[in-house]
Amino acid sequence: xxxEQIETTWELPIETSEGVFLARYSKAGLCRLEFPxxxxxxxxxxxxxxxxxxxxWHELTVRAxxxxxxxxxxxxxxxxxxxxxxQFQRQVWQVLTGIGAGQTRSYAEVARAIxxxxxxxxxxxxxxxxxxxxxxxxxxxxxxxxRLGGFSGGLGWKRTLLAREGIRISx
DNA sequence: CCACGGTGGTAGA
DNA sequence: TCTACCACCGTGG
Numbered sequence: 001x002x003x004e005q006i007e008t009t010w011e012l013p014i015e016t017s018e019g020v021f022l023a024r025y026s027k028a029g030l031c032r033l034e035f036p037x038x039x040x041x042x043x044x045x046x047x048x049x050x051x052x053x054x055x056x057w058h059e060l061t062v063r064a065x066x067x068x069x070x071x072x073x074x075x076x077x078x079x080x081x082x083x084x085x086x087q088f089q090r091q092v093w094q095v096l097t098g099i100g101a102g103q104t105r106s107y108a109e110v111a112r113a114i115x116x117x118x119x120x121x122x123x124x125x126x127x128x129x130x131x132x133x134x135x136x137x138x139x140x141x142x143x144x145x146x147r148l149g150g151f152s153g154g155l156g157w158k159r160t161l162l163a164r165e166g167i168r169i170s171x
Numbered sequence: 172c173c174a175c176g177g178t179g180g181t182a183g184a
Numbered sequence: 185t186c187t188a189c190c191a192c193c194g195t196g197g
Contacts, residue, residue, distance in 0.1 A: 106178085107178055107179085108178075108179065111178090120178055120179070121176070121177095121178045121179085122176085122178095123178080124177040125175090125176060125177075126177095127177055128176080128177050138177080141177080143177080143178065143179080144178075144179055144180085145179095148177095149178080150177025150178095151177060152177065155177090158177090
């Protein structure tokens with residue numbers, strides 16, 4: 001009996017060479033992507049089968065993630081649900097989606113892009129709050145003069161992702 | 172209101 | 185290069 005279920009969100013695993021990511025979907029689209037947990041992978045009982053449209057979105061997510069991890073150019077993405085973020089954060093995330101593979105921006109450039117040049121520091125915070133890392137490429141936002149900057153998911157990931165895209169960091 | 176960041180720019184070692 | 189300091193803004197307590 002699939003009686004009680006928070007119908008508004010579905011959580012599905014994505015197996016990759018880097019581990020098992022977790023994708024969460026709301027009615028509006030992909031709302032969250034989690035890096036593989038270093039701790040034991042959740043046993044996850046196979047829940048009820050998701051509705052067809054969710055399965056479709058998930059296929060897009062899987063393909064896009066696989067390509068992204070390989071440093072290849074973007075593939076079609078499922079609709080992204082940014083509704084959980086503040087307006088400021090959504091503006092930032094929106095800009096991030098426009099940064100193609102192999103390209104980079106500085107926190108200051110992103111701040112200018114949303115017409116709030118002095119908020120460059122807050123942009124860092126918004127990047128850190130990005131609910132859909134990798135696909136919403138917050139790793140392509142570097143500090144000034146091509147320096148690495150930080151990364152909530154762990155700098156190791158940022159380095160790896162950038163390296164796969166052939167991006168060089170100064171120092 | 173206060174403190175804290177995934178910053179940036181300047182000044183001096 | 186690296187450190188010290190300060191200006192600045194959204195977020196969360």
